[in-house]
Amino acid sequence: MDNKEISPNQNSRSRLFRPPWKYREGFIVALALMLLGFAIEAVTPQPGISIPSFPFNMYAGMAFVTTIVFLHLFYRDMHMVRWLSTIPSAVSAICLIVLLTILMGVFEQDRPDAGGIHGAIGLTHMKNAWVFLLAQLYLLVSLGLAILKRAFPFRKKNTGFLLNHLGLWIVIAGGSLGTGDLQRYRMDLYEDEPVWYAYDSQSNYYEMPFALELINFDIEEYPPQLAIVDSHTGRLTDDSQRPLPYIEAGKTTQLMEWTIHIDEFYPMALPENGRVAYSEEKGAPPYARVRVANNNTGETHEGWISCGSFMYDTKLLWLDGRNVLVMTLPEPRRYLSNVIALTPREDPRELVIEVNKPPKVAGWRLYQLSYNQAMGKWSDVSVIEAVRDPWLPVVYAGIIMLFAGAAYIFWIGKEIKDEGPVTEP
């Protein structure tokens, strides 16, 4: 690999760990860390290592930063410390992370009890395996020393470098340490019942600093669609994958050889004395009154169709001996829970918890997670995930620096250095 570079010390090629250290030493360090990680994992009883919670994760972080600063201040003339801040060390750390990530992609994850040799050395739970932790530490030491080397004395031309590297350092370190304080619990809410308790994936219960009371859960839906189904196969008669027409009152549309006119449409309705009328009752499905004419034969049909609901049957319209006109189940547009949040200190507050729009209560973000799917929008239960992540601002600070770093790279590109005469082979 090195054959084109003029090394100041040619015979170092044969003597490992003699200065100057280069890639070989880097890969040996990475390999050693990997074996060490596997070994620790194998001898420790529980799978992986979990990051401690506050304040111990903060102490660990401070100790780590102090160590790196200490190395930089007092030992930077030591060959190994200087080498740690160079590209060969960085590249070996990145390669180790890449290797472990590939292994993570190959082995099924989150199965620490899967057994086998790969389970014993941590490949089944890479995210918190010892080997992954050591690899991250190696990367962070290398990255940290490179940052310190460039940051003091500060020079303007290093801005881009610092934004990218410090931003990444903060994201990795903050993200990892933050898992120690990340709380992620579920709350099952039933209508008109304040709930103060949440449970985790092992079904341990916790009292929350707030209560949620479900007013109602709702699914806003897109209009249902019209489809013609072959009653023999149960599939769409027209398999061209063309988009199906949405049902709207007054619309005329064409499906294969049938012209369909929609006279009336109710998103929620129930049959009543032979007619269909708008209804807000529980389980009331959408209904549409349609008139269909076959373009070839002139044959006409008319009637009410409905996709039904968990309480009511579907209504179809037979077009001939084989084909039926059906209404598809409407697709969801928004899932939302209307809740009242109660906290000891503040007044009760009405909130909407919606997918992609998690509100915040007492430092917890609330995510719409699930509902009773059989009952659909009439579900009387809503499952909320409550997440508390006090390290969020730290990680976001790093992310913002990375954003700025990316913009910098886009705009400045590679600053062409004076590379001297180009050697061509």
Place this chain on the structure above:
Amino acid sequence: MFADYTNFPFYATIVSGTWLIGALLIWATVFMIRPVSGKSKLGAILDASSVVRTPAGRVTGIAGNVMVIGGLLVFGYYLTFLWLGLGRAPMRTLGETRLWYSFFLGLIGYVTYLRWNYKWFLVYSVLMAVLFMMINLISPENFSKTLMPALQSPWFVPHVIVYIFAYALLGAASLVAVYGLWLEYFRTFRMKLLQLADNLVYIGFAFLTLGLLFGAVWAKEAWGHYWTWDPKETWAFITWMMYLIYMHFRYFHPKKIRTPLWVLALAFVILLIAWFGVNYLPSAQSSVHVYS
């Protein structure tokens, strides 16, 4: 003077027309040059820094720029009135989402061209933008087509757009690398080529980083975690790391040729796995990124 915002075909025709013609005019100026002494015409085309444009080239370039800017203005006008007319951000349906793809593909493509003078890139951006507009024209039904709730996020559009750009630039860099390998093994390699690859990688990598970050922020907003190491994310991360290796290696060994070229070619293979391959991995069945 202009038709109302519901007349999308009208605007789409104007914008597609001005963008396509404008981009092609700009691209045509590549050939309207007078080589500086001692350079072949092909050499001059590959190395835009050492050419002199003919007067015809200059006029063509200006005309092209005017058309592209005109298209941008018309599109911006349309989007503004669509937004006002609907009384909400037009970001709810797949069709509306595609409008934003088109607009930002054109805009960022043009900014990138202004900054880096890659004329092919402008043509590519405009073609992609027009493609998205055509999809909306051919199946207007899609305008009201459903967008699943998890995708109804302001992060969705930027996330996809920057990936489209990153793939194009990094793909181009890898083409350069393959060409470079051929020159290196069978002809004579010129260092200029690696500098071109570097620049493409730097810009592409910036977009790739933005894509990763938009994705992480979005995941945090939608599900409460930045990163779940699902297969798509895992491979996206590996791809990102491969380009990091290339950039750092190049910085440290500016004179080496073969290793960076091979790394760059390999990185693109990984990128293709991240893009297409993952959907076929058995472990991807639960991925949030596999849309049918």
